Amino acid sequence: MMGRRRSVATMPLPNVDHQPSQAPTDPPLRAAEARPKGLKSFLQAMRQRAVADYERDILDFLEPSGQPVALLDCGCNDGAWTQRLGARLGSGRLHGIEFVEERRRLAVSKGINALWGDLNNTFPFPEQHFDAVHASQVIEHLADTDAFIQEIWRVLKPGGYAIICTENLASWHNIFALLWGWQPFSLANVCEKKFQIGNPLALHNGEAASNPKSWLHTRVFAYRGLKEVFAEHGFKIERATGSGYFPLPSFLGRLDPRHAAFLTLKARKPR
Numbered sequence: 001m002m003g004r005r006r007s008v009a010t011m012p013l014p015n016v017d018h019q020p021s022q023a024p025t026d027p028p029l030r031a032a033e034a035r036p037k038g039l040k041s042f043l044q045a046m047r048q049r050a051v052a053d054y055e056r057d058i059l060d061f062l063e064p065s066g067q068p069v070a071l072l073d074c075g076c077n078d079g080a081w082t083q084r085l086g087a088r089l090g091s092g093r094l095h096g097i098e099f100v101e102e103r104r105r106l107a108v109s110k111g112i113n114a115l116w117g118d119l120n121n122t123f124p125f126p127e128q129h130f131d132a133v134h135a136s137q138v139i140e141h142l143a144d145t146d147a148f149i150q151e152i153w154r155v156l157k158p159g160g161y162a163i164i165c166t167e168n169l170a171s172w173h174n175i176f177a178l179l180w181g182w183q184p185f186s187l188a189n190v191c192e193k194k195f196q197i198g199n200p201l202a203l204h205n206g207e208a209a210s211n212p213k214s215w216l217h218t219r220v221f222a223y224r225g226l227k228e229v230f231a232e233h234g235f236k237i238e239r240a241t242g243s244g245y246f247p248l249p250s251f252l253g254r255l256d257p258r259h260a261a262f263l264t265l266k267a268r269k270p271r
Contacts, residue, residue: 043203043247050244050261053253054165055081057241057264058136061163064090071095072125072155074135074148076114079107085134095130097123099214120144123151130155136165140186140220149233158271162235165264170222172259173246177201186220223258226265235267 062085063069069089073082076096086092096114098104107114115124119135120143133152142148152162167186168174174184183190183198188205191197192213195204221229227237242253242260253260 046246046250047244047261049250050246050253053243053250054136054262054264057243058134058163058165059084059088061161061239061264061266062088062132063161064088067091068093069132070130072097072123072130072133073112074119074123074133074152075099075138076107076112077103079110079112079114081136082107082112082114083110089132095125100212119148119151121147123155125155127154128157131157131160133160133162135162137167139164139166140217141215143218145219145229146233149230149235153233153235153269156269158269161238161266161268162230163264163266164226164230165262166226167220168222168242168257168260168263169220169225170259171244171246171261173261174220175259184220187217189215189217192216221263223263226263230265230267234269236270237265237267239266240264 069092071082071085071089071092071094073085073094073096076082076098077100079094079096082094082096086094094112096104096107096112097117097119098107098114099116099118101116104114104116117124119138133156135148135152139145139148156162169184169186171186174186177184177199182200183196183202185199185202188196188199188202189211192209195207195209195211196202197205199205223240223242227240231237240257241264242257242262243264244250244261245252245256245259246261253262257263
């Protein structure tokens with residue numbers, strides 16, 4: 001996926017309006033069909049709190065400076081969040097890569113140097129060009145994770161850092177979905193024909209696909225795997241936090257990031 005701020009639209013949460021077709025003998029489905037309508041609003045609010053938490057983590061991980069900071073936003077979408085990153089940095093030169101051309105043009109209209117690119121391939125920027133690289137809700141959409149991380153390393157200056165935010169395969173709601181024999185919530189959007197499949201509690205389960213193919217999930221990391229894959233490419237892991245703890249309060253994700261809904265990682269390229 002090359003459009004970054006798509007996570008709110010596709011974040012897997014139970015769907016109480018849609019009643020997927022399954023055998024009438026499936027007890028979990030009958031229970032799902034009986035859910036009160038107010039549950040959907042509750043779950044959406046719970047997700048929104050988790051998103052707000054990981055956005056605060058990302059902003060906290062940034063390093064404001066009195067000097068201009070060159071920032072690359074991988075999957076910058078329409079540039080709105082990129083602008084917030086720049087405001088936090090204080091004096092930033094904002095760049096982006098975006099796969100969906102319509103969204104890229106919107107980012108350019110906001111003053112961001114947003115170039116078209118496929119994040120599975122070589123970034124359209126020179127070596128050692130950026131002080132910081134950001135990618136939120138991106139890595140789970142890519143077919144070539146190693147190439148992506150190698151490119152982050154290539155374009156970062158020595159001493160620069162990357163901030164990565166993604167869904168957590170080992171979150172409790174994913175674990176419980178697997179216990180039922182369902183797709184984990186974070187891997188329900190894997191079909192071009194349907195928005196989400198294989199999980200009757202997913203927010204958009206069974207709905208017709210409406211997003212670009214690049215928004216499908218291909219792989220999702222757990223806490224340890226996300227840290228180790230960046231370490232294998234030479235990065236020093238400085239911070240790792242969690243947000244969201246479905247269905248419990250979001251703050252618990254900070255206490256137990258290994259089972260939080262989202263993971264946020266800060267990794268530095270040594271000098």
